Amino acid sequence: MRGADRQTGAMFSYLSPEAMVPAGHPLRLIRPIVNAALERLSGAFDKLYAAGGRDSIAPEKLLRALLLQAFYSVRSERQLMEQITYNMLFRWFVGLSMDAPVWDVTVFTKNRDRLVRGDIARAFFQAVLAAPEVKPLLSSEHFSVDGTLLDAWASMKSFRPKDGSGEPPASGRNGERDFHGETRSNTTHASTTDADARLAKKSDGQAAKLCYAGHVVMGCGHCPQPAHGLVVGEATTLATGTAERDAGQAMMAPLAKPGRTTLGADKNYDTQGFVAAMRAMGVTPHVAQHKNGRRSAIDGRTTRHSGYVVSQVIRKRIEEVFGWGKEVAGLRRIRLRGLERVGWAFTLRVAAYNLIRLPKLLGAAA
Numbered sequence: 001m002r003g004a005d006r007q008t009g010a011m012f013s014y015l016s017p018e019a020m021v022p023a024g025h026p027l028r029l030i031r032p033i034v035n036a037a038l039e040r041l042s043g044a045f046d047k048l049y050a051a052g053g054r055d056s057i058a059p060e061k062l063l064r065a066l067l068l069q070a071f072y073s074v075r076s077e078r079q080l081m082e083q084i085t086y087n088m089l090f091r092w093f094v095g096l097s098m099d100a101p102v103w104d105v106t107v108f109t110k111n112r113d114r115l116v117r118g119d120i121a122r123a124f125f126q127a128v129l130a131a132p133e134v135k136p137l138l139s140s141e142h143f144s145v146d147g148t149l150l151d152a153w154a155s156m157k158s159f160r161p162k163d164g165s166g167e168p169p170a171s172g173r174n175g176e177r178d179f180h181g182e183t184r185s186n187t188t189h190a191s192t193t194d195a196d197a198r199l200a201k202k203s204d205g206q207a208a209k210l211c212y213a214g215h216v217v218m219g220c221g222h223c224p225q226p227a228h229g230l231v232v233g234e235a236t237t238l239a240t241g242t243a244e245r246d247a248g249q250a251m252m253a254p255l256a257k258p259g260r261t262t263l264g265a266d267k268n269y270d271t272q273g274f275v276a277a278m279r280a281m282g283v284t285p286h287v288a289q290h291k292n293g294r295r296s297a298i299d300g301r302t303t304r305h306s307g308y309v310v311s312q313v314i315r316k317r318i319e320e321v322f323g324w325g326k327e328v329a330g331l332r333r334i335r336l337r338g339l340e341r342v343g344w345a346f347t348l349r350v351a352a353y354n355l356i357r358l359p360k361l362l363g364a365a366a
Contacts, residue, residue, distance in 0.1 A: 021088075030355050038127075048117075061096070065084060066348060071328075116341055129230075139232070142262050143219055143264070145251065145318075149209070158194070200239035212343075214322075215247035231353060238339065244269065258281065263287075264311035275287060
């Protein structure tokens with residue numbers, strides 16, 4: 001018998017968001033880890049707010065909402081507020097009841113900027129790694145490093161001469177700008193909308209864009225420890241020619257254990273300066289050899305070992321971090337400006353990457 005298309009509403013509802021979330025949903029495992037990390041940050045939150053006055057958005061709820069934005073590819077904070085309004089899964093994860101009002105988007109972004117100034121994203125990233133269930137999954141001796149370009153939220157038309165010369169774009173919305181015959185570089189030009197953005201390209205033959213550079217260090221254990229591939233270090237820098245190697249040195253400094261640590265990397269890290277810096281830290285550089293018209297900084301004393309071959313295989317998994325971040329979490333072009341805010345967003349999304357990996361990793365460990 002065909003059912004009737006009746007649309008009726010009940011006067012009362014006794015269901016809570018908790019009851020609507022399936023028992024096996026991945027967020028059920030992620031949420032306790034997030035809550036424990038936020039609890040460890042309570043002291044840091046206290047320093048960002050006045051002792052009295054009107055209540056603001058709870059920073060714990062704000063961070064949970066921003067994690068959902070990364071998990072579910074929500075394009076903007078305005079769409080995020082819309083999703084939280086009617087999405088019961090979102091309300092449950094954030095910690096809002098069914099009838100709790102959702103915040104105004106302007107109030108939400110202003111409170112987010114307060115967390116940016118407090119560098120809460122990096123503290124949250126470290127707090128997740130410090131969780132008792134996460135620590136056994138981290139590698140303490142074998143790592144991989146890599147970087148990627150993050151498109152800046154700035155138009156190429158904004159890349160103007162620093163001395164004020166040059167023709168402005170034509171009037172009207174998205175006015176034309178003729179770049180033919182004009183030599184542009186970071187030395188002579190700068191973006192008028194995002195002064196920290198730099199003109200860069202990943203390789204020869206690709207178009208140069210206004211970018212930032214995001215960097216990560218991934219733990220990649222060797223046998224008998226499995227390669228869980230969690231990110232243990234991150235950084236965001238200006239997109240310069242030496243950014244990857246400079247950031248790699250800075251991120252490895254607190255991780256190095258002289259005589260026991262190895263670091264896998266691609267050919268971009270095969271320079272005399274980077275290899276020497278790693279060896280000065282006591283880190284064995286398992287760097288891919290760059291022999292195209294030049295001499296590699298490492299030789300057979302390193303490449304002959306089986307561990308070098310393993311590092312070169314496992315290090316490629318670091319691309320999964322950037323792939324997920326750009327395709328899912330919005331890292332391809334972060335809708336923020338300035339190194340501080342872009343770096344904050346990058347760090348939070350790297351923390352989100354670790355969190356979405358944990359349900360399977362902890363399930364396998366169990």
